Amino acid sequence: MNFTFTKIERLCGVKAIDELYASGKSKTAFPIKLIYKKSEFESPFPLRVLFVVPKKKHKRANKRNFIKRRMREVYRLNKHVLYDAVAAHKLDIMFICLTSDELEYVEIEKSMLQLMHTLANQIL
């Protein structure tokens, strides 16, 4: 099984992100919120992902980085859950942190897995 997470799998570009904010559907599992939208792009992977920690919740840059790194790590280790389900479609996904607390690795893993499972079931 492949656990890599390269540049191609990330969501870049102002237009794509604006569209996702404007017309995406959302789900919440408390500390983290998921926004997703069907789209079209050329890539060997079925998903493009973005992680957001707002500056209003976390003032210090090192704390924002710390939470983003943990979220990215959880996604990297568990992304096969979605890849198996969403093989046919192309999706843009965004994870947003909602609290101003410093989150533990276990909490993030729990809520993100919950979100990914519900999304996988809905697509099927």
Added chain:
RNA sequence: AAACAGGUUUGUUUCAUCGCUCUUUAUAUUAAGGGAGGAAAGUCCGGGCAACGCAGAGUAAUUUGCCAUCUGAAAAGAUGGGUAUAUUUUUAGAAAUAAAAAUAUAACAGAUAGUGUCACAGAAAACCAGGUAGCCCUAAAGUUUACUUUGGGGUGAUAGUGAAAAUGUGAGGUAAGAGCUCACAUGCAUAGUUGGUAACAAUUAUGUGGGAUAAACCUCUAAUGUUGUAAGGCCAUGUAAACCCUAAUUUUGCUGCUACUCGUAGCAAUAACGUUAGUUAUAUUAGGGAGGGUAGGCUGCAUAGAUAAAUGAUGAAAUUCGUUCGUUUACGAAAGAAACAGAACCCGGCUUAUAGAACCUGUUUUAUU
């Protein structure tokens, strides 16, 4: 020895598994190597670098501000010294206070160039000061022989106000008083002497007595062109020096000198028609109107280096720290903690944040001598 405060230095280490980013090789996915700080932060200063502008002079605006030496490209910093203020200690004294020493602080040029401000209180808050307190002289009246009342004048000692009151003490002088005069002290100005590289200190002569505020305007001194890497360059995209309207094209107008003035420089052209008045077209410059396109690559850019932005996660062990438990006073076990904080053009300062450890300084407490 302990606790607290301040300063300086330092700013946990190793292994395994799975990953991220850049470079090189190699090749279609392997290998090798590099990968965060003392503040990367605040953006408070200075410079590099870049674009635009530039005959020159003045004004404005902004900033610098005791002296010497050293470091530095500059800002700035270090060391030493001077002056002022504050605190503490010691000495002298009845006290006020004076002298000396130590420590700390100073945005430490100028208040005698000029302007402004100084609430309330107070007679007066600043060229020229003063009353229905007080002190003194004098005239009149009353009681009466030393007082009272009223009028005229002198005064700035006393008291009182205030953050601040026109230099202080003593003597003379006077009706009472007053730098009115004298002696000593003291501040300032000018000129000189001595010491010191200098700031400055000591001292002599003459004159003088002028409150505070420049972190109010201001004056002096020294300096500054404007804008910042989202600068700028190359490519791509775009009918793009596109379209319409108005005005100007020689004693005047426009533009530049990037805030303003002087001064200075540049431009104001061509063709056709013509009744020689001008008109039309193109051109240039300025202003206005109605729309549209692009908004992403490379470079700038680095012995870390991207462009929604890498430097991580998990597990194990060691190191340091205190807490609890056990034995017992240095070992073991348990569950913890390891700060502040994350590069986006690069350097040099300043400021602020910082667990623990080491060192230095100070204060307090306890113990011993």
Added chain:
RNA sequence: GGCACCGUAGUUCAAUGGAUAGAAUAAGCGUUUCCUAAACGUUUGAUGUAGGUUCGAUUCCUACCGGAGCUA
């Protein structure tokens, strides 16, 4: 990244360096009314934090904290 700003009652705004920091509105209490509203009276409540200059700072200066801009 760079550049220029702003912080005053719960809210919206005032205040030449001068002592008690003002006004409207909101909130509390009372009067009026059968009750409510309106009206009238009254009370509470603030200079973002820390230093400095000054006899005296909301105001002047410095450093922090927070909040809104401009620049593609």
